[in-house]
Amino acid sequence: MSLPPPTTEDGARALAAIFAQPGETLLALDFDGTLAPIVDDPEHAYADPAAVSALGRIGALMQVVVITGRPARTAVRLGGFDRVPGLGRMIVLGQYGIERWNATTSEFVIPPEPPEIVEVVKGISEILGPLGLEEARIEHKGRAVGVHTRQLPDPAGALRDLTGPLTELAARNGLQVEPGKHVLEIRASGFDKGDALREVLAEFASQNVIFAGDDLGDLPAFRLVHELRAGGEIDGLLVCSASHEEDALTEISDVVVAGSVGVAEWLNALADELERVG
Secondary structure (H helix, E strand, C coil), X not given: CCCCCCCCHHHHHHHHHHHHCHHHEEEEECCECCCECCXXXXXXXXXXXXXXXXXXXXXXXXXXXXXXXXXXXXXXXXXXXXXXXXXXXXXXXXXXXXEEEECCXXXXXXXXXXXXXXXXXXXXXXXXXXXXXXXXXXXXXXXXXXXXXXXCCCHXXXXXXXXXXXXXXXXXXXXEEEEECCEEEEEECXXXXXXXHHHHHHHHCCCXXXXXXXXHHHHHHHHHHHHHHHCCCXXXXXXXXXXXXXXXXXXXXXXXXXXXXXXXXXXXXXXXXXXXXX
């Protein structure tokens, strides 16, 4: 496919700047729903091989970073990023930026698990039973815990029933609830993907940024790009991996593609065009 043009003036300006200065550009992406399809079992949400291959081509020209709510080790394993030519400088920021993997050194920086998470895991089990939702999947991420309803008979209804009790549980333990596609994630407050993106942009002194995401957890990063480009600090291109389950990002994006498959196609088209103009 050819690279679809952005639908906004800001996006068009950013794309031109990216082609003019690929080495000054940071490509940052979410994982689930963006690089990998949403599946019933999160442990089998492998990154689309076509997307990863494209990242390898792009990684030779610009800095690539994955910012995910997943643990960094899980994202690297499911992405296979440590085995891809061209991604030797890649960074993976896990747990919304708290954890880090650096491809250059192959090292993981993993802070210890907060004791509050242990208490939350116990409390979740006590909540699910009385609601008849014992089959909800609990995903313990170390510094966060997700409760998935996708595999239940009424995923949306289960999510509504769980939101209040899980929010109260999180608050009692000084934590917050992050909603997503048929999932509620309990994690520490005070750091999000916007904070992680801001830090990595400063680290690499990037003049341009591309951010691709699909869900509510990506909103802070989208808002940061809007803020930075409105202030003339950076040229930014926002790519939405759209689905019927969540449309919070479509109206604030410059490019909208159809899910993780669309992201893979877009990344390959970007790589083609970068190689052509380079």
